[in-house]
Amino acid sequence: MMRKTVLSALTLSLGLSACTTSPLGRSQLSLFDSSEIDQQGQKAFEEYRQSHKQATGRDGQYVSCIANAIIDTLPEGQGPSKWTVGVYQDDEPNAFALPGGYVVINTGLMSVAKNQDQIATVVGHEMAHVLANHANERTSTQSLTSTGLGVVQSVTGNNMLAQLLGAGAQYGVLLPYSRRQESEADLLGLDLMARAGFDPKASIALWQNMASAAGGGKPPEWASTHPNDGERSKALEGRMQSAVKLSEQAHAAGHTPSCGSINS
Numbered sequence: 001m002m003r004k005t006v007l008s009a010l011t012l013s014l015g016l017s018a019c020t021t022s023p024l025g026r027s028q029l030s031l032f033d034s035s036e037i038d039q040q041g042q043k044a045f046e047e048y049r050q051s052h053k054q055a056t057g058r059d060g061q062y063v064s065c066i067a068n069a070i071i072d073t074l075p076e077g078q079g080p081s082k083w084t085v086g087v088y089q090d091d092e093p094n095a096f097a098l099p100g101g102y103v104v105i106n107t108g109l110m111s112v113a114k115n116q117d118q119i120a121t122v123v124g125h126e127m128a129h130v131l132a133n134h135a136n137e138r139t140s141t142q143s144l145t146s147t148g149l150g151v152v153q154s155v156t157g158n159n160m161l162a163q164l165l166g167a168g169a170q171y172g173v174l175l176p177y178s179r180r181q182e183s184e185a186d187l188l189g190l191d192l193m194a195r196a197g198f199d200p201k202a203s204i205a206l207w208q209n210m211a212s213a214a215g216g217g218k219p220p221e222w223a224s225t226h227p228n229d230g231e232r233s234k235a236l237e238g239r240m241q242s243a244v245k246l247s248e249q250a251h252a253a254g255h256t257p258s259c260g261s262i263n264s
């Protein structure tokens with residue numbers, strides 16, 4: 001079943017077209033059924049959950065409040081029907097998203113993101129990866145460039161998709177996103193948090209905090225393929241005016257999120 005999907009998808013890519021368009025208008029290669037990709041995301045999340053403790057106290061409520069404000073103002077018809085956003089015990093200042101609508105924020109991020117607008121920056125960024133179908137694109141690109149058509153055709157079923165997704169290794173975190181996808185998630189995420197009424201200017205400070213948290217040591221895993229601090233700030237500045245406008249419109253429409261502060 002899966003094999004057929006993969007083969008027909010590959011045939012499509014060779015003969016016709018397997019292109020989709022990202023929310024920011026970028027053309028993407030999408031070879032896989034989104035339902036298959038979402039299923040792998042769900043599976044990886046279940047594995048992750050079994051080996052990590054969820055923070056159910058103040059941190060969890062705080063992040064839920066922020067995530068819900070963003071979810072409530074997502075463009076209509078976009079994204080999964082249900083999002084699962086949680087805080088999990090891990091000291092590394094990190095976060096990740098899985099297809100199907102799973103967003104994990106590490107407890108270690110809570111001391112790096114200083115207020116609700118900075119947390120909203122991270123949540124928006126991660127949701128943007130999901131909304132822009134980055135996992136499907138990354139997996140599709142990988143299946144054509146590095147695995148090669150011959151190998152793809154000789155490996156069967158879910159096993160292949162799981163391998164391509166990088167599931168199975170640790171708790172199944174995906175292939176790292178590309179630099180281009182990270183930049184796109186920054187900008188799309190900025191729109192998402194601004195549309196919910198958060199302060200988009202907080203994004204610059206957040207990414208600076210992240211860079212300092214990385215210090216001279218090994219950068220957080222998720223930051224290693226992210227744009228460097230300078231590029232990132234510049235790209236965000238370029239979109240800031242329109243993001244501020246989105247945020248003002250949100251306020252005028254009554255979206256003024258007030259999730260408290262981290263230590264309250």
Ligand SMILES: [Zn+2]
Binds near residue numbers: 125185
């Ligand atoms: Zn990212």
